[in-house]
Amino acid sequence: MTSPVVLRPEIAALPAYRQGRQAAPGGFKLSSNENPYEPLPGVLEAIGAQTAINRYPDATAAALRERLGARYGLEADQVLVGAGSVSLLQQFMVAAAGHGDEIVYPWRSFEAYPLQVAITGATSVQVPNRSDHSIDLVGLAAAVTERTRVVVVCTPNNPTGTVIDEAAFLRFMDAVPATMLVLLDEAYAEFTDRAEAVDGVPLLERFPNLVVLRTFSKAYGLAGLRIGYALGDAELLAAAQTAGIPLSVTAVAEAAAIASLDAEPELLTRVAEITARRDRLQRGLVEQGWPVPRSSSNFLWLPAGAATTDLAEALMDAGFVVRAFPPEGLRISVGEAESVDSLLRATASLVHLLPTGARTAG
Numbered sequence: 001m002t003s004p005v006v007l008r009p010e011i012a013a014l015p016a017y018r019q020g021r022q023a024a025p026g027g028f029k030l031s032s033n034e035n036p037y038e039p040l041p042g043v044l045e046a047i048g049a050q051t052a053i054n055r056y057p058d059a060t061a062a063a064l065r066e067r068l069g070a071r072y073g074l075e076a077d078q079v080l081v082g083a084g085s086v087s088l089l090q091q092f093m094v095a096a097a098g099h100g101d102e103i104v105y106p107w108r109s110f111e112a113y114p115l116q117v118a119i120t121g122a123t124s125v126q127v128p129n130r131s132d133h134s135i136d137l138v139g140l141a142a143a144v145t146e147r148t149r150v151v152v153v154c155t156p157n158n159p160t161g162t163v164i165d166e167a168a169f170l171r172f173m174d175a176v177p178a179t180m181l182v183l184l185d186e187a188y189a190e191f192t193d194r195a196e197a198v199d200g201v202p203l204l205e206r207f208p209n210l211v212v213l214r215t216f217s218k219a220y221g222l223a224g225l226r227i228g229y230a231l232g233d234a235e236l237l238a239a240a241q242t243a244g245i246p247l248s249v250t251a252v253a254e255a256a257a258i259a260s261l262d263a264e265p266e267l268l269t270r271v272a273e274i275t276a277r278r279d280r281l282q283r284g285l286v287e288q289g290w291p292v293p294r295s296s297s298n299f300l301w302l303p304a305g306a307a308t309t310d311l312a313e314a315l316m317d318a319g320f321v322v323r324a325f326p327p328e329g330l331r332i333s334v335g336e337a338e339s340v341d342s343l344l345r346a347t348a349s350l351v352h353l354l355p356t357g358a359r360t361a362g
């Protein structure tokens with residue numbers, strides 16, 4: 001660094017944000033867990049009707065909060081809307097933790113968590129996932145100390161796609177202090193089709209220290225408009241709102257979110273298409289010898305170990321942008337229908353990169 005300005009050392013030490021590359025023409029961008037579909041019916045019209053862009057938006061996004069509250073059987077003040085759930089994660093962390101405190105989370109998980117914890121000034125405590133790539137809830141509870149202010153739990157977990165089962169989550173909630181905030185990040189909840197998977201919403205009444213985070217970026221396909229929401233105790237949500245940047249949710253994003261909620265039947269059709277595509281891709285990869293765990297989200301985890309970087313580069317050459325997390329593995333988002341077969345053709349010719357011992361029987 002050459003700037004003479006004195007910065008907080010923990011911020012200066014953070015790597016600059018680097019967005020994934022775009023796909024080459026004819027290729028596929030499968031690196032950001034985005035939705036491959038055009039906006040849901042009614043969304044573009046709702047956006048177009050937002051002409052008063054010389055005015056600030058409604059700071060509380062009241063119409064959307066009312067709508068979401070009615071949907072989940074909650075009061076509007078038990079809903080907080082933010083500029084993406086990544087923004088809400090940050091707001092809750094900042095509201096609850098600072099220097100001298102600890103924030104516990106699973107690892108590997110969403111790559112934003114360590115950066116966000118660093119921004120609060122708190123200390124990151126990472127709890128390794130289990131050997132089946134699932135989150136270790138017992139380990140998370142055991143990592144809590146009197147300095148822990150927040151535990152983040154991600155289900156389905158990004159990037160491994162595993163879900164937390166309800167019974168295990170209830171044991172976890174009973175084991176941790178009721179004074180400590182638990183953020184349940186359910187960004188991919190709509191893609192979960194496992195009966196045993198926890199759904200945080202019905203648990204909110206029983207655990208006032210629980211907050212559920214959801215987003216319109218993934219299943220609803222509004223990643224570019226930046227809008228997500230939190231559900232939980234009204235006082236907690238008010239604190240998180242105070243910790244946020246005012247007016248960061250635009251009226252355009254709010255209108256698009258409401259129109260997307262109106263398009264529920266089409267949403268369900270698209271989610272079913274994506275999950276069917278995901279399962280077909282997972283079976284195809286396992287048959288080829290890739291040890292890919294079953295996923296409950298819109299992406300797959302390839303634990304490629306030391307071969308991760310070579311594999312990501314080979315896939316890039318074949319026209320697929322994926323997200324590499326060396327030396328553990330890489331994550332492939334489920335994209336356009338036509339990406340599935342061509343991806344399987346590419347992976348068939350690359351499975352030799354995996355050490356023989358790491359392959360499934362196929």
Ligand SMILES: Cc1ncc(COP(=O)(O)O)c(C=O)c1O
Nearest residue numbers: 084085086110158187215217228
């Ligand atoms: C686990 C998880 N949480 C939160 C987010 C943030 O989503 P957004 O800020 O677009 O709502 C993402 C995005 O990739 C994610 O993977």
